[in-house]
Amino acid sequence: MLLDETGLEAAPLTLDVLVIGDTTDLRSLAAEVSGAAAIALTFPAFRNGRAYSQAAVLRKMMGFKGLLIARGDILVDQVRLMREAGFNRFDVDDPARAAAVAAMLARPDPARWRQTGAHA
Amino acid sequence: MYRAEPVDIAVLKERAHDYRDQVERRLSGAMSEDHFKPLRLMNGLYLQLHAYMLRVAVPFGCYSAAQLRVLATISRRYDRHYAHVTTRQNFQFNWLKLSDTPEILDLLADYGLHAIQTSGSCVRAITVDPHAGFGRHEVGDPRWIAESIRRWTSLHPEFTFLPRKFKIAITGDETDRSAFRLHDLGIQLVKKDGEVGARIFAGGGMGRGPAIGLEVVAFSPIRDVLGWVEAILRVYNLAGRRDHLYKSRIKVLVASLGADAFRAEVHQAFADAGESRPVLSDAEYAATAAAFSRPDFAPDAAHDPAPALNPIQAHWAKRMAIAHVAPGYTGVMISLKRPGGIPGDIDADQMDGLADLAEQFSFGELRNTKEQNILLPHVRLRDLPALYDGLEPLGLTATNSGLASDIVSCPGMDYCNLASARSIPLSQVLSERLDRLGLDDELGPLSIKISGCVNACAHHHVADIGILGVDKTDTDYHQILLGGASDANASLARTISKALTTDQTADAVERVLRRYLQVRTDSEESFAACVRRLGLTPFKEAVDAAG
Numbered sequence: 067m068l069l070d071e072t073g074l075e076a077a078p079l080t081l082d083v084l085v086i087g088d089t090t091d092l093r094s095l096a097a098e099v100s101g102a103a104a105i106a107l108t109f110p111a112f113r114n115g116r117a118y119s120q121a122a123v124l125r126k127m128m129g130f131k132g133l134l135i136a137r138g139d140i141l142v143d144q145v146r147l148m149r150e151a152g153f154n155r156f157d158v159d160d161p162a163r164a165a166a167v168a169a170m171l172a173r174p175d176p177a178r179w180r181q182t183g184a185h186a
Numbered sequence: 187m188y189r190a191e192p193v194d195i196a197v198l199k200e201r202a203h204d205y206r207d208q209v210e211r212r213l214s215g216a217m218s219e220d221h222f223k224p225l226r227l228m229n230g231l232y233l234q235l236h237a238y239m240l241r242v243a244v245p246f247g248c249y250s251a252a253q254l255r256v257l258a259t260i261s262r263r264y265d266r267h268y269a270h271v272t273t274r275q276n277f278q279f280n281w282l283k284l285s286d287t288p289e290i291l292d293l294l295a296d297y298g299l300h301a302i303q304t305s306g307s308c309v310r311a312i313t314v315d316p317h318a319g320f321g322r323h324e325v326g327d328p329r330w331i332a333e334s335i336r337r338w339t340s341l342h343p344e345f346t347f348l349p350r351k352f353k354i355a356i357t358g359d360e361t362d363r364s365a366f367r368l369h370d371l372g373i374q375l376v377k378k379d380g381e382v383g384a385r386i387f388a389g390g391g392m393g394r395g396p397a398i399g400l401e402v403v404a405f406s407p408i409r410d411v412l413g414w415v416e417a418i419l420r421v422y423n424l425a426g427r428r429d430h431l432y433k434s435r436i437k438v439l440v441a442s443l444g445a446d447a448f449r450a451e452v453h454q455a456f457a458d459a460g461e462s463r464p465v466l467s468d469a470e471y472a473a474t475a476a477a478f479s480r481p482d483f484a485p486d487a488a489h490d491p492a493p494a495l496n497p498i499q500a501h502w503a504k505r506m507a508i509a510h511v512a513p514g515y516t517g518v519m520i521s522l523k524r525p526g527g528i529p530g531d532i533d534a535d536q537m538d539g540l541a542d543l544a545e546q547f548s549f550g551e552l553r554n555t556k557e558q559n560i561l562l563p564h565v566r567l568r569d570l571p572a573l574y575d576g577l578e579p580l581g582l583t584a585t586n587s588g589l590a591s592d593i594v595s596c597p598g599m600d601y602c603n604l605a606s607a608r609s610i611p612l613s614q615v616l617s618e619r620l621d622r623l624g625l626d627d628e629l630g631p632l633s634i635k636i637s638g639c640v641n642a643c644a645h646h647h648v649a650d651i652g653i654l655g656v657d658k659t660d661t662d663y664h665q666i667l668l669g670g671a672s673d674a675n676a677s678l679a680r681t682i683s684k685a686l687t688t689d690q691t692a693d694a695v696e697r698v699l700r701r702y703l704q705v706r707t708d709s710e711e712s713f714a715a716c717v718r719r720l721g722l723t724p725f726k727e728a729v730d731a732a733g
Contacts, residue, residue, distance in 0.1 A: 112224070112347075113224065113307065113347055113428075114347065114428055115307070115344075115345075115346065115347025115348060115423060116423060116424055116428075118343060118344045118345070118346070118347065118423070119344055119345075119420050119423040119424045120424070121344075122344045122420070122462075123420075123458075126459070126462035127458055127459065127460065127462060141221060141224075143204075143208070143225055144347075147341070147343045147346055148343070149343075150343035151343035151344055176197075176200065176201075176204075176341060177193070177196050177197040177200045177201075
């Protein structure tokens, strides 16, 4: 099931999705990224946080504005961090987990200490 | 001292609320331990040999009398009437029940305390020079930039699931008491053309496979420090290994890339970030600095007559008082190392008593040091006799700061399921031996650090005499290392013994100390300087010369 950033079920994708592995150097995919409308990043295990940085690079440095999809081992308690990191779609297979993820996304971002620097 | 604002408390209360929900899901079985573990670690809750252990974050080791009292309350209500000061300036409770932890976190939140990011693969508590804000030779107060970094890295969406833990240490003084060269990221505030900025190191570490870090940035303006921290974390997060638990720290990445290549990657990441780079504006930095309120030092303290100390108090003050930038004031070290005691432990009555004394004599401020002691930062010199008289009935007048009996020891196998050997019994035998020998003053500055395993939580690699617990049989065995230092003479201690029992180790350490007294040029030559001059051989011979 594909959820959007507010926890609602999103329309199924009709676009081509550029799937990028967690160990891929994004600098080598500049052309593909600029032509993509949807990119999926992978969390092979919930402890593996490379994709958070890949999301940051895509959104902040490569100017990617399309759909950024989180796939893989996603813990309920991680999805708001993922959203803050730039993901706006969440691919969750297990229906029970999907419901919990949706409920978590419906909550606002976690309370933050006072902003320091530019939390872009 | 840092003042928590309402927004800070709101953050903590929400976290405590989320955590309570997570614990309920765990206790009801709705969540597995496998999924609960990273969540409880994010709130500093470890499962040890006998019970749950909570590591309370003490920002830069700084806390208030009121906060110390609530820690005493927690120790009485939920633990065994004591707390432990850690080698990263935090407090630990060792005997907690999981079901009590939501209430504990809630209570801590009311006092601006928490256990967020004291565990897990994230940026951990930032440690600083304990003389921050009052040291006479300080270029800048390290707590301001530490607080800026703390806020920026707390629950950061990009850096919450790093390959492994990430530890930062910061000093504002040329004489380093923070061990910043031995951390994943270290900062030394320095002056260049009249401007205070940051010298930034990365890739150091004191755990398995210790490493001295490399300088990545010689001078960064304050406004760019967060940008550099981001660059270093991003390079690490993307390229750090995740396939092997013991090869996942940034020091391994630095070693595999090589210093020049690593530096180049960081500089490239900094440049690539462009406009998205976090910038610490002058206004924001000033606001953070203002949040560390300076006490109202009495202007006439400069004219106080010298304190009227009796001989015992004078001896204590000579060793335990620390030069202070405000005339008429002094810092005072409180040693938690007594003969036969457990290094770093402080009981509930001592906590309450010390809180009262801090309120009366130190503007309510206290600090934890990485040597597992407590420091009162702002004591009026004329109050030293009264302070001593207040400390005495609490049993807190041990006069051994920086001396041989000021032993640093990890909890070891008595508590920790990672340990190879117990550390506490050896520290007790050694401290009693040193007390009997009465050589503390004669030996001069000397650090003895005891780790129970290669994780090196007591930082034995950077001790004059480091002791490592090794796996043998049911008996505790230890190896002795010599010649470590974490300051400008940074060096990693080297092994000079085979595996020895606890008693053999104590005997061997005594022989090393006696050898030093024999071979030093004079009483001015410190143990560290003597080892640098002579090398390990004379001391190895002393170890091997078992009677």
